[in-house]
Amino acid sequence: MTNNFGLARALKLLPLIAAPAYLLAQTQVAKDKPPQVANTGGTMGKPFVNSDKDTRPYDKHDFNGFWARNPSAQYGQPPCPECRDPGPSYGYFGDVPPLTPAGQKRFEANKPTKGYLAESKEAEEHKNLNIAYRRAVQSSESNDPEERCEPLGLTRLVSFSGGNPPMHIVQTNEVIIERFEWFWDNREIWTDGRGLPKVDDYLPRFNGYSVGKWEGDTLVVTTVGFDSREWVDAFGFPISEKAVLEERYSRPSRNRLKLDMTLTDPENYTRPWHSNTKVWGLIPKEALTLAGWSGIAEDRCVPSENAYYTSFEPLAPGQKTKVK
Incomplete structure (x- = not known):
């Protein structure tokens, strides 16, 4: 699939691309410290390091604004080494728990x-990584929902957002909306005191049903x-309809948004799964201006356009037809 992250923005980023998409850790700037690929546990058990030097006052309960995880390369902001993931891009990461037989x-x-491409030199060089991160296949062999422009789902939207496509947060007293540039999707977090629906009563949704409450300066x-x-x-980790996700958001400084997630899904995993810490940098609205319009781009995955692009992709050796 061609992830263009907004065509106009992608054209501006072409000089930064130095490797095939499946080998990229995360787009970097030379002056930033490279991410450590060897340990996808990343931030587990480590103190949070904040590179933001902005000491102006701000409201720790206000998440409004545009947030990105590569603020220096794309938006001209100070570098944020702690914003990048510890391994191949766009993962939940953390300490991956054992899978159940069904999982x-x-x-x-x-x-x-x-x-990393399965059985490639890079995959062999990173055997210390979970097999999930070194089993990639060509697009023609994949059954990834993204390849068919199907909804990504909440945890994947959150994990993906900010590496290249930013996230826009709109916050009121009753609800917080996270708007994701890639797939032009959104999710709602209700903070009006409502309870969660009963598991047996709700219809499953790709972004689920979310309620939030404040515990001090942390939105849970x-x-x-x-x-x-x-x-x-x-990377193809499964999730079930009975799964429960806890997100803990905080704003440790004026230009940083911090998130830790815990997924509990006994149908697929033998214990709860804690993500690595996700960190975004605040991006001024003016820094997201293209053709005179400020804001996130309408970066939809359009099936007809996607089918056109993938029609040019070669089949894998020995493959007769593409996976549908």
């Missing part, structure tokens, strides 16, 4: 395009009601 079966059936969000067709992230 293992689903995991093996999912064929991602992200990560609980989400239920996932659609089991989605993946946890770009």
Whole structure:
């Protein structure tokens, strides 16, 4: 699939591209410290390091604004080394728990395009990584929902947002809306005091049902009601309709948004799964201006356009037809 992250923005980024998409860790700037690929646990058990030097006052309960995880390369902001993921881009990461037999079966059936190409030199050089990050296939062999322009689902939208496509947060007293540039999708976090729906009553949704409450300066969000067709992230980890996701958002400084997630899904995993810490940098509205319009781009995945691009992709050796 061609992830163009907004055609106009992608054209501006062409000089930064130095490797095939499945080998990219995350777009970097030379002056930033390269991410450590060897440990996808990343921030687990480590103190949070904040590179933001802005000491102006701000409201720790106000998340309004545009947020990105590569603020220096794309938007001319100070570098944010802590914003980047520890491994191949766009993963939930953290300490991956063992899969249940049912979870293992689903995991093996999912064929991602992200990560190191299966049996490649790079995959062999990174055997210390979970197999999920070194089993990528060509697009023609993949059954990734993204390759068919199907909804990504909440955990994947959050994990993906900010690396190239930014996230826009709109916050009121009753609800917080996260708007994601890639796939032009959104999710709602209700802070009006409502409870979660009963598991047996709700219809599964790709972005689930989310309620949030403040614990000091941390917004704690609980989400239920996932659609089991989605993946946890770009690497094919499964999720069930009975899964529960907890997100803990905070704003440790004026220009940083911090998130830690815990996924509890006993149908697929033997214990709760804690993500690595996700960090975004605040981007001034003016820095997201293209053709005189400020804001996130309408970067939709259009099936007809996607089919056109993928029609040019070659089949894998020995493959007769593409996976549908």
